[in-house]
Structures are given as structure tokens and as C-alpha cells.
Amino acid sequence: MLAVVQSRHTLCRWLLISMLLCGFSGAALAVSLPAAAVAAQQTQQSPSTSQDAAEQPSIEDKKAAYAALANILQNDQTRQELIDQLRSAAATPAESSEPVLTPPDAEQEDKTVLQGLTDISRHYGGAFATQFAELHHNIVSAPHKTFNQHTFFNAVSHFLMLAAALFAFYWLICWLARPLYRRMGKWGRTKNRDRSSWLHLPAMIIAAFAIDLALLALALFTGQVMSDYLNDGNRTIARQQGLFLNAFALIEFFKAILRLIFCPRIPDLRPFRIADNRAHYWNTRLSWLSGLIGYGLLVIVPIVSNQINVQIGALVNVVVMSLITLWAQYLIFHNRRNIQHELAALADRSMRFFALFIRAFSLVWHWLASAYFIVLFFLSIFNPGDSLKFMMSATVRSLAIIGIGALISGILSRWIAKTITLSPELRREYPELQKRVNAWLSALLKLARILTVFAVGLLLLNAWNLFDLWHWLTVGAGEKTVDIMIRVLVILLFSAVGWTLLASLIESRLASDSHGRPMPGARTRTLLTLFRNALAVVISTITIMILLSEIGVNIAPLLAGAGALGLAVSFGSQTLVKDIITGIFIQFENGMNTGDLVTIGPITGSVERMSIRSVGVRQDTGAYHIIPWSSITTFANFVRGIGSFVANYDVDRNEESEKVNATLQQAxxxxxxxxxxxxxxxxxxxxxxxxxxTNQSFTVRVSFTTQPLKQWTVRFALDDMVKKHFDAAGINPPRQTVQVLQTGNDVQGAAGAQALAAPE
Structure with a gap:
């Protein structure tokens, strides 16, 4: 027998190799089965002839054949065609002609989206139809089992005794633990009134859930002990009681989660703000629903199938799940509006980050819940035992994932709202450091919150077997994605730290305080500001280039394109380049700084802003002028070193010069x-x-040297003082006279000239 099997394996192997060599080399498109068999037999019978390289394929041909065979077997369509041809060849009568096997073409043309959807629908539709056919076969064609009434009622009586004893014991220990729950809830609510102690209430809720699970474990241990005494030494009864204990553990664990969410008897331990009547309503109905599903699928259906027959068990399964599904759909759509309003109210009370998800969930929750029970219905029909375990496990894991994710996101949101306060010395030395540190920490915490939401989504997909997270992280694209994300975060972290330190050092030089540190000069402030802006541009550019390189973008074309673009721009922006170069030299020559009073052409005003391309000047009228550096040929700066002015005062020619000079000196x-x-x-x-x-006046002069920009203040004060002293001394200003020229001996003209003479 072993020789026959080995012979068949050898025959199949050489058949496939010969077929692939003929099909993919293009020399022939068919191979006959008898010829392959003869070749295989000759190979086995005469090993000496196997040394002939002309009759056997070379190593390269064998490798090519193996690769082609792998390509055919990898594709579903070509693999099925190969199987069909092999079966057709095996079914060919001996007296008929040689069967011809044509290797399928491994090169499949790209499918359209519609074709892909059609193939997927056909695949899952076929699997669905197969499951229904198997269900119909179990109901119609399964073997019948003789019903033993005495055995059935004996098993039921022992089963009911265990169930009654276990429920009574579990109810008793839960009732004894209820005062402890009340005290824990009251203490947690009291501590939660203080915003700084908000963790006490969640800790009490989690502790109450842990105690609930401990009581469940104690009840299961007691139930197992009672089962050893109540099975009457019968393995069938013991097995049925074991099914009940498994169902009890699964269902009561789910009810413990419901009590964690709704907590109908102790509102202080309720994590959400839900009315007592609504909490009691949903806890009761969901508990009954989970109990009917669990005990129906895990206890009643297996017992009926074992004690009566498989057909009745399958029918009971269909009937029970149909009724439960209809009841669940009624509860969902009957309470759709109420739950939407409650979720909207919860969103209004929640943080802004969580409010978005809660409002989105309020719009689709009924569709998700309806799909959940429909999927449970079909899975329970095809696989009653494992389907419920899978759904309950996925549900519990989903609730745990959402709860932990919400807790982590809530902690991050609270940390985002807080700020770090540096010491007064650091704030004085580095004025902007605290603001920058808080900004970067806030951005980092927001990014961590986004990653938490992303991780929760992946874990939810993994919990429902819609996504293999572990394979994605270890073998698939997730490993590379996580590696890239870590490197990107490290690069951003180093860039942020570098920019924060350098900018803080620059701002430390720009700042002044009330502790004796002098204010830096205008030139220093201007140069440091320009250097800080240039540093920000350089760090940002380098960081972006490195990030693009890390995520797989080839930055060589970008650099080449930037060089070509820079060359093209340089020809079209000569004026801009001239502005920049002129501005750099003016800055290094300390020609002007922010706050200086300057005259540039016809414009006189104070310098408000200086950039690398232009200077902004504000006139005393309020007009703001932007002047490019290249348009400045000459300018006057009134703030360089000193200020000065010369004061000239004209007096009447008839006054005594000594008196006028003495009066001026006194002023x-x-x-x-x-x-x-x-x-x-x-x-x-x-x-x-x-x-x-002059013929009407003479002029006296005094000159002053002042601090920069103080000459006008001194001049105005001097003019006021000189006027007071001249008025007190009776010194008159020059008289304005009008002279009329006379023509001839006109007496009237002479009289008119005398009349027009200025009076004394």
C-alpha cells in the first residue's frame, strides 16, 4: 500500500512538472497522462538512465516549473481549473483516447471593482447557502434518537436542583454585599465634589466591579461543589450541569458589566448620568435578553439535542433566536428617539473631544445594535455554542477597550487643560519659555489622544475578527508604519526642543526686567529678531525635508527642483535680491533701528518695523510708509549720538545789543x-x-547740544523763557514798515506818504 501511495505521489509530481514545462515554455500546450506515467515508470525502473541530461529537465527548468506551479496554486481560479482537469483526466475511461491537460493561464488580467464585488458576493453567498443546506440536512436527515422519559425527567430534576441552589446562593451573597456598595458609592461621590479628587469615584466603580466578579467566582466554586453532589453519579447529568455552570458564568459576567454601566440599585456608583427609571428599564431588559440567549443556546438547545434528537434541538434554536431577535429589534427601534436625546444630553455635558464621538454614535447606534442581533441570529443558527461565546467575548472586549480608551482620553484631556508654571527666575530669564513649553506639551497630549482613538479603533476591529492586529504589527505593514511614526515623533521632538531652546536664548537677550538688567539696544533687538525669524525658517525647512525622507518621499527631485526654481526666481527678482542685500548692509552699518526718527527722502517719521526687504516708517500725521531698502540712497537719522539746535532771535535795530545779549543769557x-x-x-x-x-533788526544766537531726540523739547522751553525775559526787559521785535516812493513835487503824495508811515 505504501509503495502504491509513493508511486502515485511520484506520478503526480512528474505530471505537474511536465505539464508546467510544456505549458509555460510555449513549445506545447498539452501533455498526455499516459506519457507522464510512462516517464515516471521509466524513471523508477531504470535509475541509470536518469543520468542522461537530455531526457530530464535541468535544475533551472525545475525551478521555473516550481515557480509556475506556485503561481497557479496561489490563484483561486487557476487552481480550480487545474483540479477540474485532473479529475476529468482521472474519470476518463481506459479505452478512450489520451486525456489532454491544458495548464491554466496564471496571468490574470486586472479585475474591475464590479467584478471583485461580484466574486466576493458569490463566495460569501455560496458559503451562506452551504450553511443553510447543512442546517436543512440536520433538521431533516439527522438520525433520530429514542426518547427515554425516565432518564429525561431524572436529569431535569437534578439540573433544576442545582440551578435553584446556585441562584439562591448567588442572590444571597449579592444581597449581603449591597451595603458595602452603598458606602463605596457615597464615599466616592463625596470625594468627587472636589475637582482635584476626581479619581476616587472611578476607583470605587472599578472596585465594586471587581467585588462583583469575586462574588461570581465564589458562586461558581460553590456551584461546582454542589454539582459534585447533585449529579447522582451520572456523566450525562454532570455534563448538563457543566453546561449550566458555563452558561451561568458567561451570562452573569455580562450582567455584571450591565450593573457596572447602569447600576440600577445604587445610583452613586453609576458612571453616567442616567435617570433611575431608565437605568432600571435597560438593565432589566438587557439582563433578560442575555439570559434567554445564553441559557437558550448554551443549555436548552444542547440538552434537547442530546436527550430528544438533533432535529428538535435545531428547531428550538431557530425558534428561540427568532423570538429574541424580534424582541431586540422592537426594543431598539421603540427606544431610538429617547436614547438619541439622552446621548445628545450626555454630549452636552461631556468634554468637547468626547462630545463629537457621542453625537456621531447617537445617529447610528440603532443600526449598529440591530446589525449586532441579526449577526447573532445567523451565527447562532449555524453554530449555536461557539457563536454566543464569540459574540459575548467580542462584546465584553469591546466594552473594555472603549472604557479604557475613554479613561485614557479623559486623563489626557484634563492634562491638556493644565499648564506648567516655571520658577520666577526662569520666567524672568526666559520670558517665552513657559508659554512655549505649555504649547508643545498641549500639542503632544492632543497627538497622544488622537493615537489613543486610532488604537481603540484597531483593537475594536481585532476584537470582532475583522482585522488581525498582531499580524499587522509584526508581519504586515503595521510594523513599518509604527516604525515610521516613532521616527517622525522623535524628529519632531528634537526639532521642537531645539527651536524652544534657541528661541528662548534669543528672547532672553531681547528681554529686560526690573532687576537691573538693561534693555538691549535697538540694533541688537533688530538683529536678534531677524536671526530668530531666519532660524525658524531654517529649522522648519530641514524638519520638513527629513520627515518627507522618513515617510518614503524621494527628496532629491525636490532639492533639484528647488535649485532650478531658485535660479529662475533669481533672474526675475533682482529687485528683491537688491532689497535684501541693501538691508543687510544697512543693518550691519547700524544705519537705523526700530524706534529711530529718520528722514528718508521727503518722509520723516519713526521706524516701526524692519524686515529683510523693507522698512516701515510712521509719520507724525499717522501715515505709514513701506520703503524698500533698494530705494534708499540717503537718509537722516536723528537718534545717532547727540541732538543739537541753533536758536536765532531777531530784535528791533534800535535796541541796545549789550542789553539784548544780557537778557538772553539770563533767560x-x-x-x-x-x-x-x-x-x-x-x-x-x-x-x-x-x-x-538789517535796516530794521539785528539777530542774536545761542546753540545747544542735547540728548538724541531731546532738542525739540529744549528748544520749545527756551523759546518760552526768552519771550518772558524779552517782554520783561521791554525788548521789542522788529517793526514792520511800509515805504511809499514819491514822484515829483506832489504835495498830496507827500501827505499820503506821511499818513502811511507806521505809527510809533
């Missing part, structure tokens, strides 16, 4: 006695005496 002396004015004047005023003479 200047009194002015210099003012400490505020004196602090603005550098050195002593210079008197020039009489510096101008």
Missing part, C-alpha cells in the same frame, strides 16, 4: 536751573552774540 541761565531740562542738555550752551544786521 538761558534760568532755563538751565530746571533739572529736567538740564538733564537733556550736554555741556554748556554756546552764545554767539550778534550774528546778523
Amino acid at each position: 538761558v541761565k534760568e532755563l538751565m536751573e530746571n533739572k529736567e531740562i538740564r538733564s537733556m542738555v550736554i555741556g554748556e550752551p554756546a552764545f554767539a552774540g550778534l550774528v546778523g544786521l
Whole structure:
């Protein structure tokens, strides 16, 4: 027998190799089965002839044949065609002609989306129809079993005794633990009134759930002990009681989760703000629903199938699940509006991040719940035992994943709202450091919250076997994705830390305080500001390039394109380049700084802004001018070193020059006695005496050297003081006269000229 099997294996192997060599080499498109058999037999019978390289394929041909065979077997359609041809060849009568096997073409053209959907629908539709056919076969054609009434009622009596004893014991220990739950809830609510102690209530809720699970474990242990005494030494009864204990554990665990969510008897331990009547309503109905599903599928259906026959068990399964599904659909759509309103109210009370998900869930929750029970219905029909375990396990894992994800997101959201306070010394040395650190931490926590939501979504898909998370992380694309994400985060972290440190150092030089540190000069402030902006551009550009390289983008074309673009732009932006170069040299020459009073062409005003391309000047009228650096040929700066002015005063020619000079000196002396004015004047005023003479007046002069931008203040004060002293001394300003020229001996003209003479 072993020789026959080996011979068949050898025959099939050489058949496939010969077929692939002929089919894919293009020399022939068919191979005959008898020829392959003869070749195989000759190979087995005469090993000496196997040394002939001309009669057997080479190693390269065998490797090519293996690769082609792998391609055919990998594709569903070609593999099925190969199987059909082999079976057709095996069914060919001996007296008929040689069967011809044509290797299917492994190269399949790309399918359209419609064809792909059609194939998927056909595949799952066929599987669905197969399951229904198997169900029909179990109901109609399964073997009947003789019903033993005495055995059935004996098993039922022992089963009911165990169920009654276990339910009574579990109810008793839960009733004894209820005062402890009340105290835990009251203590947690009291501590939760203080916002700084918000973790006490969640801790009490989790502790109450843990105690509930411990009581369930104690009840199961007691139930197992009671089962050993109540099975009457019968294996069938013991097996049925074991089914009941398994169902009891699964259902009561799900009810414990319902009590964790709704907690109808102890509102203080309720994690959500739900009315007592609504909590009691949903806890009761969902508990009954889970009990009917669990005990119906895990206890009643197996017992009926074992004690009566498989047909009755299958029918009971269909009837029970049909009624439960209809009842569940009624509960879902009957309470759809109410739950939507309650979820909307919960969203209004929740954080903004959670409110978005809650509102989205309120719109589709009834469709999800309806699909859940429909899927459970079909799975329970095809696989009653495992389907419920899978659905309950997936449900519990989903609730746990959502709960843990919500807790982590809530903690992150609370941390986002908080700020880090640095010491006064650090805030004084680095004014913007605290603001930047809080901004980066807030962005990092928000990113962690987004990743938490993403991880929760993947875990939910994995819990329902819709996505193999472990395979994706270890073998699939997830490993590379996680690696890229980690490297991107590290790059961003280093960039943020570097920018924060450098910018803080620059801002530390720009800042001044009340502890004696002087304010930096205008030139230093301007250069540091420009350097900080250039540093931000450089760090951002380098970081973006590195990130693009890490995620797989080839940055070489980008760099080449940037170079070509820069060359093209440089020809079209000569004025811009000229502006930049001129501005750089003006800055290095310390020509002007922010706050200086300058005159650029016809514009006089203070410098408000300086960029790498232009300067902004504000006139005293409020007009703001943007002047490119390249348009500046000459400019005047009134804030470089000193300020000065020359004051000229004209008086009547008839006044005495000595008296006028003495009065001017007295006015200047009194002015210099003012400490505020004196602090603005550098050195002593210079008197020039009489510096101008006309036929109506003469001029006296005094000049001052002042602090920058203080010359106008000193000049205005001097003018006021000189007027007071000249008025007190009776010094008159020049008289304005009108002279009329006379023609001839016109007496009337002479009288008119005398009348027009200026009065004394």
C-alpha cells in the first residue's frame, strides 16, 4: 500500500512538472497522462538512465516549473481549473483516447471593482447557502434518537436542583454585599465634589466591579461543589450541569458589566448620568435578553439535542433566536428617539473631544445594535455554542477597550487643560519659555489622544475578527508604519526642543526686567529678531525635508527642483535680491533701528518695523510708509549720538545789543536751573552774540547740544523763557514798515506818504 501511495505521489509530481514545462515554455500546450506515467515508470525502473541530461529537465527548468506551479496554486481560479482537469483526466475511461491537460493561464488580467464585488458576493453567498443546506440536512436527515422519559425527567430534576441552589446562593451573597456598595458609592461621590479628587469615584466603580466578579467566582466554586453532589453519579447529568455552570458564568459576567454601566440599585456608583427609571428599564431588559440567549443556546438547545434528537434541538434554536431577535429589534427601534436625546444630553455635558464621538454614535447606534442581533441570529443558527461565546467575548472586549480608551482620553484631556508654571527666575530669564513649553506639551497630549482613538479603533476591529492586529504589527505593514511614526515623533521632538531652546536664548537677550538688567539696544533687538525669524525658517525647512525622507518621499527631485526654481526666481527678482542685500548692509552699518526718527527722502517719521526687504516708517500725521531698502540712497537719522539746535532771535535795530545779549543769557541761565531740562542738555550752551544786521533788526544766537531726540523739547522751553525775559526787559521785535516812493513835487503824495508811515 505504501509503495502504491509513493508511486502515485511520484506520478503526480512528474505530471505537474511536465505539464508546467510544456505549458509555460510555449513549445506545447498539452501533455498526455499516459506519457507522464510512462516517464515516471521509466524513471523508477531504470535509475541509470536518469543520468542522461537530455531526457530530464535541468535544475533551472525545475525551478521555473516550481515557480509556475506556485503561481497557479496561489490563484483561486487557476487552481480550480487545474483540479477540474485532473479529475476529468482521472474519470476518463481506459479505452478512450489520451486525456489532454491544458495548464491554466496564471496571468490574470486586472479585475474591475464590479467584478471583485461580484466574486466576493458569490463566495460569501455560496458559503451562506452551504450553511443553510447543512442546517436543512440536520433538521431533516439527522438520525433520530429514542426518547427515554425516565432518564429525561431524572436529569431535569437534578439540573433544576442545582440551578435553584446556585441562584439562591448567588442572590444571597449579592444581597449581603449591597451595603458595602452603598458606602463605596457615597464615599466616592463625596470625594468627587472636589475637582482635584476626581479619581476616587472611578476607583470605587472599578472596585465594586471587581467585588462583583469575586462574588461570581465564589458562586461558581460553590456551584461546582454542589454539582459534585447533585449529579447522582451520572456523566450525562454532570455534563448538563457543566453546561449550566458555563452558561451561568458567561451570562452573569455580562450582567455584571450591565450593573457596572447602569447600576440600577445604587445610583452613586453609576458612571453616567442616567435617570433611575431608565437605568432600571435597560438593565432589566438587557439582563433578560442575555439570559434567554445564553441559557437558550448554551443549555436548552444542547440538552434537547442530546436527550430528544438533533432535529428538535435545531428547531428550538431557530425558534428561540427568532423570538429574541424580534424582541431586540422592537426594543431598539421603540427606544431610538429617547436614547438619541439622552446621548445628545450626555454630549452636552461631556468634554468637547468626547462630545463629537457621542453625537456621531447617537445617529447610528440603532443600526449598529440591530446589525449586532441579526449577526447573532445567523451565527447562532449555524453554530449555536461557539457563536454566543464569540459574540459575548467580542462584546465584553469591546466594552473594555472603549472604557479604557475613554479613561485614557479623559486623563489626557484634563492634562491638556493644565499648564506648567516655571520658577520666577526662569520666567524672568526666559520670558517665552513657559508659554512655549505649555504649547508643545498641549500639542503632544492632543497627538497622544488622537493615537489613543486610532488604537481603540484597531483593537475594536481585532476584537470582532475583522482585522488581525498582531499580524499587522509584526508581519504586515503595521510594523513599518509604527516604525515610521516613532521616527517622525522623535524628529519632531528634537526639532521642537531645539527651536524652544534657541528661541528662548534669543528672547532672553531681547528681554529686560526690573532687576537691573538693561534693555538691549535697538540694533541688537533688530538683529536678534531677524536671526530668530531666519532660524525658524531654517529649522522648519530641514524638519520638513527629513520627515518627507522618513515617510518614503524621494527628496532629491525636490532639492533639484528647488535649485532650478531658485535660479529662475533669481533672474526675475533682482529687485528683491537688491532689497535684501541693501538691508543687510544697512543693518550691519547700524544705519537705523526700530524706534529711530529718520528722514528718508521727503518722509520723516519713526521706524516701526524692519524686515529683510523693507522698512516701515510712521509719520507724525499717522501715515505709514513701506520703503524698500533698494530705494534708499540717503537718509537722516536723528537718534545717532547727540541732538543739537541753533536758536536765532531777531530784535528791533534800535535796541541796545549789550542789553539784548544780557537778557538772553539770563533767560538761558534760568532755563538751565530746571533739572529736567538740564538733564537733556550736554555741556554748556554756546552764545554767539550778534550774528546778523538789517535796516530794521539785528539777530542774536545761542546753540545747544542735547540728548538724541531731546532738542525739540529744549528748544520749545527756551523759546518760552526768552519771550518772558524779552517782554520783561521791554525788548521789542522788529517793526514792520511800509515805504511809499514819491514822484515829483506832489504835495498830496507827500501827505499820503506821511499818513502811511507806521505809527510809533
